[in-house]
Amino acid sequence: MSKVKYYYDSETLSYRKIERKKGRKLKIFILSFLGMALSGFLWFLVYINLPQVQTPKELALQRELNNMELQFELLNKKIDQAQAVLAEVEERDNNLYRVYFESNPIPEEQRRAGFGGINRYKDLEGFNNSKLIINTTRNLDVLTKQIVIQSKSLDEIAKLAEEKEKLLAAIPAIQPVKNEDLTRMASGYGYRTDPFTKARKFHYGMDFTAPRGTPVYATGDGKVTRADNTATGYGNHVVINHGYGYESLYAHLYKYNVRVGQKVQRGDIIGFVGSTGRSEAPHCHYEVFKDNERINPINFYYGSLTAEEFADILRKSQEENQSLD
Structure with a gap:
């Protein structure tokens, strides 16, 4: 109530x-x-x-997040720059280095392979900045793989260069007797008159006339396989195995300056001009072999002659005269 x-x-x-x-x-x-x-x-x-309405802590975290986004964007730009530089290296690798060393270029598919199929970045999904993070991570992974492949390629190029350097050092490339020591270039490669039988006979080397005792030089790096006088007609002679299928022979020597098994370098004195064996006068009979076949030594003097000197010795070597052995 x-x-x-x-x-x-x-x-x-x-x-x-x-x-x-x-x-x-x-x-x-x-x-x-x-x-x-x-x-x-x-x-x-x-x-x-x-x-x-954010607290001071939330404001600090937001600033940190913005800074991280900026850093990711800068990192992506640096990755793009690195990829551009690497692309130039890859271009030189395929079209310059590998062409020079006669090696097959690395296919583009091999350089870019390994990033299809499965989702490698599933753990990075579901966040506010997932797209940015995934894109950066993928670019970094691609760049890392490209660098690894290019690094292995450059290791291969370095090995090829080393082999090329050894090859260039091994190939006979100078005259066995220096020009200033020559009396004359008596006979070249080809048919010549035999000094003893006077018959026309194929001469498989080149004869360099010089006074007895004139130094004879190794024409390329290699290993001495013979230093004796047991081969018919050659007298005291030296044979050097240069590797890569090349050999050189130096005959009618006065005496040796090397022994069998000794390693020599281009320009080392291996003996001295003489007239031993089947020889009419002091000279060095010089032969070059490739895969056990005699070839014309005139093609192997690019390391010691000027263009004019080479033209002169080429002309003389082609004269069909009498050989000295």
Whole structure:
């Protein structure tokens, strides 16, 4: 039962009963409802804008995240620059180095292989910056693989260069007797008149006339396989195996300056001009072999003659005269 309330009326000097006005409860209810609705709306606004209100720690983390994004972008640019430089190295590798050393170029498929098929970066998915991180990681992996392949290729090129250097040093490339020591270039490779039988006979080497005791030089790097006088007609002679199928022979020597098994280098003195064996006068009979076949020594003097000197000795070597052995 609700309490009856009174108020004091000063005009009548008596207490009067308070009469409740009709509709008052409805107004109070409506006002209360509106108040709660407004309060709820205000709290909703605060809630949806709460992420934009960051604490100092969150601000610091956001700055760090922005910095990391910037670093990733810079790293991608550096990777692009490195790939551009590497592409130039690959171009020179395929079209210069490997062409020079007669080696097959590395196919583009081999340089780029190994990055298809399975998803290698699944663990990096699902983050805000996954695309940036995956792209950077993939580029770095591709660059690393390219560098590994190019590194192995350069190791191969270095080995080929070393072999090429050995080959160039081994090939007979100078005259066995220096020009200043020559009396003359008596006879070349080809048909010549035999000094003893006077018959036309094929001469398989070149004869360099010089005084007895004139130094005879190794024409390329190699190993002495003979230094004796047991071969018919050659007298005291030296044979050098240069490797790669090349050999050189130096005959009619006065004496040796090397022994069998000794390693020599181009320009080493291996003996001295003489006239031993089947010889008419002091000279060095010189022969060059390739794969056990005699070849014209005139093609192997590029290391010691000028163009004019080579033209002169070529002309003399082609004269069909009498040989000295």
